[in-house]
Amino acid sequence: MPRSRMLEYDGAAWHEDCFLCSGCRKPIGSEAFVPDNRRFYCLACYEQQVAPRCSHCRKALTKGGLTYRGEVWHRDCFLCCGCGSALAGQTFTSQGERPYCVRCFSSLYAKKCAACNTPITGFGDGKYVSFEERQWHQPCFKCSRCSVSLIGSGFFPDRDQILCADCNSDD
Structure with missing residues (x-):
């Protein structure tokens, strides 16, 4: 067409x-x-009609972001449900469907070590020992x-104590 510019994208003209x-059928x-x-x-049409919506704020997610349990979030909208x-x-x-930072999860839901009474989170040195109703961090199982x-x-x-074979035989 005379006086019309040619536009190219991805090998097409x-x-x-x-x-x-x-969306709006206007020339781009x-x-x-x-x-x-x-x-x-x-x-404008992409944000209004096509872009995924943040699960928290419901605004268009146009760059970056993250996915959690099949839903998309702005990085700034993905927050701990505790703090x-x-x-x-x-x-x-997470607890159920709700995400928590390690500190909140530990204080709200984690089992406490029978020796040091701090949460057993499963993060870092997360190995632990469990016996009946008690749990210990591995380094605390002494x-x-x-x-x-x-x-x-x-x-x-022995009631609320745990003893090695030598200490148990001393009784």
Whole structure:
């Protein structure tokens, strides 16, 4: 067509007036656009009609973001359900469908070590020993009298104590 500029994208060519937004049908021209499954959208139509919506704020997610349990989130909207701190880029866990930072999860849900009474989170040195209703961090699983490690050896429960074979035979 005379006096019409040719536009090229991804190996295809269009007349300037034929390269239209799939949403509003206006010519895109030299404006920014977003390709989506062989369709092209001006930025406004992409945000209004096509872009995924953040599960928290419901605004269009146009760059970055993250996916958690099949839902998309802005990085700043993905927050701990306990304290409200941002979880993007840090270790977190969940209780049911709700995400928590390690600190909140530990204080709200984690079992406490029978020796040191701090949470057993499963993060870092997360190995632990469980016996009946009690749990211990591996480094805390020691004889209550002589403090020898009981990992890999027999032990004897004595009310709220755990004893190695030597200390148990001293009784």
